[in-house]
Amino acid sequence: MGDTYFIRIKKEYAADVIEDLQKMDAVEFINEENISIPQWQIDKVLEAKKKAKENPSLLIDWETVKQNIRNR
Numbered sequence: 001m002g003d004t005y006f007i008r009i010k011k012e013y014a015a016d017v018i019e020d021l022q023k024m025d026a027v028e029f030i031n032e033e034n035i036s037i038p039q040w041q042i043d044k045v046l047e048a049k050k051k052a053k054e055n056p057s058l059l060i061d062w063e064t065v066k067q068n069i070r071n072r
Contacts, residue, residue, distance in 0.1 A: 009017050021027040052059055
């Protein structure tokens with residue numbers, strides 16, 4: 001398969017752009033059955049979930065995370 005590019009399309013153009021790309025056979029839709037997640041990533045997520053459940057006080061709410069990113 002060649003290179004993969006990620007693009008952001010404005011909402012008002014998205015449907016038309018995707019339709020045109022489909023007509024040109026330029027895009028491929030992938031569902032979760034076609035994606036394999038490496039076991040090490042699954043293990044990391046399960047470990048993080050376990051830690052969060054055991055220590056909920058360590059969690060940071062989404063608004064705080066966004067604020068921290070803005071302040072960098």
